[in-house]
Amino acid sequence: MTDTAATLASVPGVSAREAATQGFVFNHTMLRVKDAKASLDFYTRVLGFSLVRHSDFPEAAFSLYFLAIVDPAEIPDDDAQRKAWVAGLQGVLELTHNHGTESQDGPVYHDGNSEPRGFGHICVSVPDLRAACARFEDLGVPFQKRLTDGRMRDIAFIKDPDGYWVEVIQPTPLADA
Amino acid sequence: MTDTAATLASVPGVSAREAATQGFVFNHTMLRVKDAKASLDFYTRVLGFSLVRHSDFPEAAFSLYFLAIVDPAEIPDDDAQRKAWVAGLQGVLELTHNHGTESQDGPVYHDGNSEPRGFGHICVSVPDLRAACARFEDLGVPFQKRLTDGRMRDIAFIKDPDGYWVEVIQPTPLADA
Numbered sequence: 001m002t003d004t005a006a007t008l009a010s011v012p013g014v015s016a017r018e019a020a021t022q023g024f025v026f027n028h029t030m031l032r033v034k035d036a037k038a039s040l041d042f043y044t045r046v047l048g049f050s051l052v053r054h055s056d057f058p059e060a061a062f063s064l065y066f067l068a069i070v071d072p073a074e075i076p077d078d079d080a081q082r083k084a085w086v087a088g089l090q091g092v093l094e095l096t097h098n099h100g101t102e103s104q105d106g107p108v109y110h111d112g113n114s115e116p117r118g119f120g121h122i123c124v125s126v127p128d129l130r131a132a133c134a135r136f137e138d139l140g141v142p143f144q145k146r147l148t149d150g151r152m153r154d155i156a157f158i159k160d161p162d163g164y165w166v167e168v169i170q171p172t173p174l175a176d177a
Numbered sequence: 178m179t180d181t182a183a184t185l186a187s188v189p190g191v192s193a194r195e196a197a198t199q200g201f202v203f204n205h206t207m208l209r210v211k212d213a214k215a216s217l218d219f220y221t222r223v224l225g226f227s228l229v230r231h232s233d234f235p236e237a238a239f240s241l242y243f244l245a246i247v248d249p250a251e252i253p254d255d256d257a258q259r260k261a262w263v264a265g266l267q268g269v270l271e272l273t274h275n276h277g278t279e280s281q282d283g284p285v286y287h288d289g290n291s292e293p294r295g296f297g298h299i300c301v302s303v304p305d306l307r308a309a310c311a312r313f314e315d316l317g318v319p320f321q322k323r324l325t326d327g328r329m330r331d332i333a334f335i336k337d338p339d340g341y342w343v344e345v346i347q348p349t350p351l352a353d354a
Contacts, residue, residue, distance in 0.1 A: 002256045003230070003231055003256055003259075004254045004255075004256070005249070005252040005253070005254050005259075006254075008227075008228045008229065008230075008231060008252070009227075009228070009249075011217060011228055011231060011242075012213075012214045012217070013213065013214035013215065013216070013217030013218040013221070014217050014218075014221050014228050015218065015221040015222035016221075016249075017221070017225050017227060017249060018222065018225065020225075020308075020309075020312055021223075021224060021225025021246075022225075022304070023303065023304035024224060024225045024246055024301050024302070024303050024309075025246060025268070025301065025302045025303075026226070026245070026246050026268040026269075026270060026299065026300075026301055027268075027300045027301060027302040027346070028299070028300045028344075029206040029296075029298075029299050029300075030296070030297035030298050030299070030300070030344075031295065031296055031297065032294055032295060032296075032297060036189075036190065037189045037190035038190065039190070040188060040189070040190030040191050041190040041191075041192065044190070044191050044192045044193075044194070045192035045195065046198075047198060047201060048194050048195065048197075048198025048199075048201045049203070050185075050186075050194060051185045051186070051188055051191050052185065053180070053185075054180055054185060054188060065188075068203070069198075069201055069202060069203050069267075072182070072186070072193075072194060075182040075185070076182070077181045077182050077183075078181075079179045079180055079181075082180075082182075083348075084348040084349055085348075087302045087346055087347070087348035088302060088348045089267075090246075090266075090267040090268030091202070091203040091204075091267030091268050092203075092300075093203060094297075094300070096297060109293070109294060109295040110289070110293035110294060110295040111295060112287070112289065112295055112296055116286070116287035116293070117209055117286060117287060118208065118209060118286040118287040118288060118289055118296065118339070118341070119206075119207070119208055119209075119289055119295065119296030120207035120208065120209060120271075120273060121206075121207050122203070122205070122206050122207070123203075123204045123205045123206075123207070123269075123271070124201050124202065124203055124204060125201070125202045125204040125264045125265060126200065126201050126202075127199070127200035131197075132197075132201075135197055162295075164295070167205075167207075169204070169264055170264070171260075171261040171262075171264035171265045172261055
């Protein structure tokens with residue numbers, strides 16, 4: 001199968017873009033996390049995200065954390081300006097922390113990859129997949145699938161602190177090892 | 178609470194970006210879908226996504242569909258070029274269709290918002306939230322939360338064909354109704 005832009009547009013179900021959707025942005029994906037501090041550490045230190053927005057709702061006992069991979073110098077200082085800026089970005093990860101879950105024993109949330117299934121994973125693409133995987137090993141990050149596991153030797157899956165799968169890919173073909 | 182870029186950087190768990198993460202891109206979110214045609218219709222016609230890549234795995238009985246909100250004129254025609262281009266984008270939605278689920282009765286996948294919880298939703302931001310919601314009503318899209326429901330009058334949630342929640346927001350404050 002070799003698609004072109006034209007054959008993609010004729011796949012059953014696919015419509016041409018309607019003018020009414022002009023300016024729509026796929027802004028974010030929300031995951032619930034057990035321990036905000038552990039997740040913020042993982043996404044900022046291991047994967048290079050920046051915390052771009054944060055809201056606490058003490059009466060309702062939850063907090064929201066918005067993360068994106070951006071140049072930190074671009075993050076607007078002003079709260080209202082930053083809120084509008086974040087809502088216009090693509091590739092934002094929203095983490096919801098329900099207060100108190102961090103002191104529960106064991107996993108709190110479901111990764112979606114055993115029954116009942118649904119959500120599967122998020123994915124980060126990196127310029128050098130082998131170097132990225134070697135660094136994840138050095139940092140002690142758990143793997144769901146190493147590059148050397150299974151038949152697909154050009155993708156890896158690591159796990160975030162809640163066990164959500166994070167696929168790691170490289171846009172260009174991997175050179176022979 | 179009024180954060181600045183500096184207070185965000187000092188939230189517990191948050192690290193400064195490491196040089197080793199240079200070039201990392203939050204590329205995609207993967208959801209399993211019951212009926213590829215119904216989901217492609219929803220994401221392209223209702224939300225303005227384009228199908229940017231498509232792979233069939235007949236032996237393993239599944240297909241992958243990659244969608245992004247892009248100018249269709251930007252989609253590279255060549256398959257290998259397009260694969261690399263898609264992997265470098267932010268805000269890609271990957272839909273996994275396991276062949277045959279479309280003929281099962283009732284919902285096949287779990288939306289993550291009842292037990293066991295985990296994934297919560299994806300979100301699309303739009304330039305005019307009231308106009309977008311009026312259009313969704315006209316198109317017969319089911320709502321999880323209308324603008325007029327509950328206390329938060331500036332966000333809505335619609336549901337995709339599998340019942341996954343899609344939050345809809347506007348970056349700028351809504352004018353009074």
